C-alpha cells in the first residue's frame with residue numbers, strides 16, 4: 356500500500372546529503388575538541404566551522420550560537436537560564452497560551468519555584484497581539500517568550516513587533532523558532548530577538564541536536580554544569596557529527612527555500628480548500644500568516660483519534676495536534692486557547708507537508724478523507740445528518 360508521511364511538524368527524515376556529511380565526522384573527527392593535540396584541534400575546527408556557518412545563515416555572530424541536545428533544551432536554557440540570572444531584577448515572565456510544552460512547562464516549573472507568569476491569550480486565528488503583550492508588562496518583568504510559528508495550527512506570530520516592545524523596556528525576548536528555522540528566512544538581528552531556539556530534526560537534520568542563539572551581552576545561568584564547552588554555557592563533550600548534520604541541513608534548507616516554499620504553499624492551500632468542502636469543517640489558524648506546510652482542520656462530531664487510525668489504515672500518517680500530546684486524550688491546549696469548544700477541538704486533524712510531498716499526495720488525501728469523515732459521522736451518536 357501507498358504510504359504518505361504528512362507529519363513533518365513532528366519530525367522529518369534525515370536527508371542523504373546530511374547523513375553523507377555526518378559519516379566522516381563519525382569516522383575521522385573523533386577527537387575531544389578540548390584536547391591540545393591534532394585530533395583535538397581537528398574536532399575543534401569542525402565545530403568552529405559549523406558554528407560559523409550556522410551563525411552566518413541566521414545573521415548572528417560566531418559566539419552567539421550555543422549547540423544544545425534538542426529544541427526543548429534550547430527553550431529550557433533560554434528561559435530558565437535568563438530567569439535565574441536575572442531574578443534580582445524581578446520574577447515576572449510573559450508567555451502565550453499556545454506555546455509548545457517545552458516553553459509552557461518550563462514557565463510553569465519556574466512558577467512553582469517562586470517566579471510569576473502571565474499567559475497572554477490569542478485571538479480566534481491563534482494570533483498573539485503585541486498590544487496584549489504590552490499590557491502584560493510589569494515593573495518586575497524580566498523575560499518575554501513568544502513562539503515564532505505554532506507547531507499545531509501554523510500561525511506565525513508578530514515577533515518583530517514584540518521584540519521592539521521588549522527592547523524599549525530592557526526586557527529580554529526569547530522566541531521558539533523550532534517550526535520556522537529551515538522553513539522561513541530567519542535573521543536574528545532583523546527580528547530583534549535576544550534569544551532564538553531551533554532543532555535540526557524539524558528541517559531534515561538529525562534528532563537530538565538543536566541550537567540557541569543568544570545575543571552578545573545576554574547572560575544565562577547554564578542548565579548543565581561541568582566542563583567549559585560552549586563558553587561555559589553548556590557543559591558536555593560536543594557531539595560533532597550531530598552539529599555537522601544540523602549545519603548541513605540548515606545550509607540545504609536555506610539554499611532551497613526559494614524553490615520549496617511556494618510549492619508547499621500551493622499544496623497547503625489546495626488541501627485546505629479541498630477539506631473545507633466537507634460539511635461542518637473548521638479551518639484552524641490564520642489563513643496567510645501561516646507556516647507554508649501546515650494544514651489544521653476540525654471536523655465536528657468526530658474524534659481525532661479514530662480519524663487518525665482510519666487514516667493510518669489508508670497509509671496516511673497525520674496527527675491530531677502536537678506529537679507531544681497525542682497519546683493523551685486531552686484536546687489541544689492551543690485549539691482551546693483559540694476559543695474552540697472541547698467537543699470541536701477533539702475532532703482536529705493536522706497535516707504537515709514536507710519536501711517529499713507531491714500533488715499526488717494531496718489528491719490521495721482529498722480522495723480518502725471525505726469518505727472516512729462521513730463513515731465516522733454515520734457511526735457517531737452526536738451526528739444527525
Ligand SMILES: *Cc1c(COP(=O)(O)O)cnc(C)c1O
Nearest residue numbers: 425426427455457506533534554
Ligand atoms: C518540536 C518542537 C520543539 C521541541 O524540539 P525537540 O528537538 O523535539 O526537543 C519545541 N518547540 C516547537 C515549536 C517544536 O515544534
